[in-house]
Amino acid sequence: MTTEIGTKLTGDGEHSVPAPVEVPPVGEVINLEASENYFNRELSQLQFNYRVLKQALDTTHPLINRLIFCCIFSSNMDEFFEIRVAGLRQQIKYGRETLGADGIMPEQALGEISRVAHEYIDEQYDILNHVLIPEMEKENIHFVRRREWTPEQAEWVRNYFEDEILPVVSPIGLDPSHPFPRLVNKSLNFIVELDGKDAFGRETGMAIVPAPRSLPRLVRLPDEICNGGENLVFLSSMIHAHTDELFPGMEIKGCYQFRLTRNADLELEDDFEDLASALRGELLSRRFGDGVRLEVADNCPQELVQFLLTEFGLAEKDVYQVNGPVNLTRLLAVNSLVDRPDLTYSGFSPTIPKQIRSKETIFDAIRKRPILLHHPFQNFSPVVDLLRQAAKDPQVLAIRQTLYRSGANSEIVEALADAARRGKEVTAVVELRARFSEAENLELASRLQEAGVIVVYGVVGYKTHAKMILVVRREEGRLRRYVHLGTGNYHADNARLYTDYSFMTCDESIGDDVNKLFQQLTGMGKALKIKKLFHAPFTLHKRLLSLIEREAELGDKGRIIIKINALTEIQLIKALYRASQAGVEIDLIVRGICSLRPGVPGLSDSIRVRSILGRFLEHTRVYYFGNDGKPDVYCSSADGMERNLLSRVETAFPIEDPELIARVREDLDTYLSDNCQSWMLQPDGSYIQNQPAEGEERVASQLVLLERLTGKS
Incomplete structure (x- = not known):
């Protein structure tokens, strides 16, 4: 049996497929410039996201991990709209349309993206509601809806609302003195229909309730008010149930959740003098970029949907009406709220090659022969040990490293800081523009600078994506270079989830090459001749x-x-x-x-x-x-x-x-x-x-x- 993506049945029974492949006549030279020889990158990325979603149906994965795949699909789609769709819309907005090798113009691509994305997202909620939730019910894991609350549960929810939600929520009635609020990117919000006059005699008929971002979107009900199992309730259900307390004396005619996705790509001008300062300023604007997608509950009246579309400057094709929570990414919390190890992947212990374990130091092991680690099956700790040992080793004179994504509080950052505090020459090339890690990288740059590390930000216009460590050590009266090169980031958490290679060597030519690359990144001059890299x-x-x-x-x-x-x-x-x-x-x-x-x-x-x-x-x-x-x-x-x-x-x-x-x-x-x-x-x-x-x-x-x-x- 095979599963096929790209030939899905539409509602009228017709197949939606890419253009058919034309077989050239025998002997005819194929034109490599022809657009039919290339797939559109945005549509190809959508198909990858869909393959991730299909993992939620694969019963060889544990049930909770299948739910996680469903959530990852949502996260991937968020970034797709924030970056790829936003980029196409920007091209059109500013008249900068570019025609790719596939021959598809941005306007055409956006139309096809909307059609395909609507199909995929409808299927996602169908999988959630008719496959995953029923299977979790069988495992005694319950998402308890408002209509299912017992009197005891309803009372507990009321107390939670009054103690945890009401003090931090800020309902906003819409009138001339309260214009439509500027809502944060991807935040959960509610549009509320009201009837009646308030204490000031105002009669607006409409309000917006932003859900507090500081509160969890999924809350576990206490075991003592439940009949066994794991029982979870959505924050959105609690707010729905008690909207009337936010507008006392007013009649609530309807309350509907929605979520706006905005352009989250950062655009820096070319004439800035300080990259870090310019980036800090841009990070503030990321939360309020142009709208690119509206998600709204499928029971929301069309006049309210149209009101929101008009407010955000979006068209009908940009709205996604969904049968469930508008932000499924927050369902990832199930993994920490539910203690069911039998429904998740079993743990394993990454190994360390004997070559490393049998030697006194990592330097001894690398001198014997080069080391190749395959993460996550093999441990990331030797990479950390290289820096830890280098920091403490009196024979080590200098350490240089590139950092793209590592986490501000990682062991690697701490090892670099320790080396600097011990008087070693430590240089870190921090790539501030690693998408969605900019704030974290600004923080780690500050931490390193405070410890005495020389921090540079690479080359303007060229992201430093290379993964390199260079350790300079004095041995037997001469200097020897030890090098780590990798396919992935210096992030220990990622090393447990991503497959990547780590390569460690003291090959003289490679060491010389890496040294020259660091010279180019931190200094200025012509490109140097590289031997092996x-x-x-x-x-x-x-x-x-x-x-x-x-x-x-x-x-x-x-x-x-x-x-x-x-x-x-x-x-x-x-x-x-x-x-x-x-x-x-x-x-x-x-x-x-x-x-x-x-x-x-x-x-x-x-x-x-x-x-x-x-x-x-x-x-x-x-x-x-x-x-x-x-x-x-x-x-x-x-x-x-x-x-x-x-x-x-x-x-x-x-x-x-x-x-x-x-x-x-x-x-x-x-x-x-x-x-x-x-x-x-x-x-x-x-x-x-x-x-x-x-x-x-x-x-x-x-x-x-x-x-x-x-x-x-």
Whole structure:
């Protein structure tokens, strides 16, 4: 059985599918510039979000984790509207429409996004109401609705409302002296219909009630007033039940929840003098950007919906009327409110390679041979230990590190601060513009500066996305450089949820390369010659293209395997098309957005594209080139996107140790053999979930890696 995305039935029984694939006549040269050879990135991203949602129906995941997938879909859609939809609307607003390789203009893309997003969100609430909640009821986990409250529960809710909600809520009647309030991005609000006059003789007929952001959206009822099980009640239900207390003496004709999503992208002018100060100012405006989406309860009268749309400057296609809470992301609280370990993933202990455990210090282990860690199956602690030991080691003279997302209170930040306090030369390149982590990065920059760390903010116009640590240590009368390079962020929590590679080495050439990259980031001057690393925005793009072209020259002896999170860069896609036309066997493991159209006769016959979704977020980036039996393998911080390859600071680092090359290839082959957590991209743009054939062994790649690297089945 297969599950297909992209060929969903609409209400009238018709299929909504992408444009059909045209098979060129034999011998005809395919035009690589033709728009039909590329998928739209926004629509491709929507399809990734939908694959996440489909995990909520996958019964191989524990029930609470299926609910979490449903919540993650909401979070992904929030960011999609805040950034991608907002960006398209900005293009139209300011007359800056750009035509991508797919040939779709922003106005057309927004129309298709609205149609598809409405389908997906309707399905999300259908899954919540008719699958997840009933299954949780069977497990004695109850979302107790107002109509189901017992007298004791109703009394408890009344007391909670009066003690916790009423003192902090601020109802706003709408009249000439109380204009429509400026509501915070993604906040829960209620529009209330009123009848009657208040104490001042005002008769407005309408009010807005912003739900206090400081209060939880889901509250657990005390066990003593329930008949067993886990019993949860929504904050929105409590406010609904007691709206009359907010407007004493007035008749409440209706109360309906709604939520506005705003443009949350930050736009900094090019002429600022202090990036940190400019960013602090912009962060305040993020909460009140232009509206891009209105979510509202499906029982809200149309005249009120239209009133809200007019107030926010939105059109009919921008409203999403939903059968349930308008912010399902807040249901993530279930995981902490409900004590049911049998309904969540079982824990496991990430391992530490024997090479590290058998040595006195991390430096001893790295000197023996380079180390490659695969998180979360292998522990992130050796990366932290590298910094901790460097901070305390009297032989260490200097530490340099890039920080994109790490958390202001992380062990890594503390280790850097400790090293600075001990008198070592510590430099941190903090990327302040890591989206949605800006405030946290400003805080960690301040903490580091207070400890004596030299903090720089990279290069204006180029986000520093590379993941690098450089430790300079005096050994036997000479200086030796120890390096960590990674595919993911220096964030310990992410290292438990994301799959990433960490590479540690004291290779002299790599150490020299990393030192030069830090020189470029902290100082000024011409681009320095780099020996082994590829680095954006200078060499990474052209070196990847040259390696693809080299495989193309090998024809059917060529082999390319690329594992990344997104593929949109057109020159890279064209190079892969040409390699396919030359007969190269190409497997692309692309978690999310993919603009390449695979399996098209004469264009991409030998290209297969799959997306892996499971317990962990796939985040490793690997570029594997067969090179006629002498493979070149690079791990990288960069995806196959224009921004990564052309307008960011990124690195790709070689894996040269034969044993480590074999390990990476084994990991890639595990992903390619996955027949249940993988989705195959079809030539028409749909995705089909792989399923084991009859009698075939079930292969879930993440579970195979978990067992291989931790011993836990």
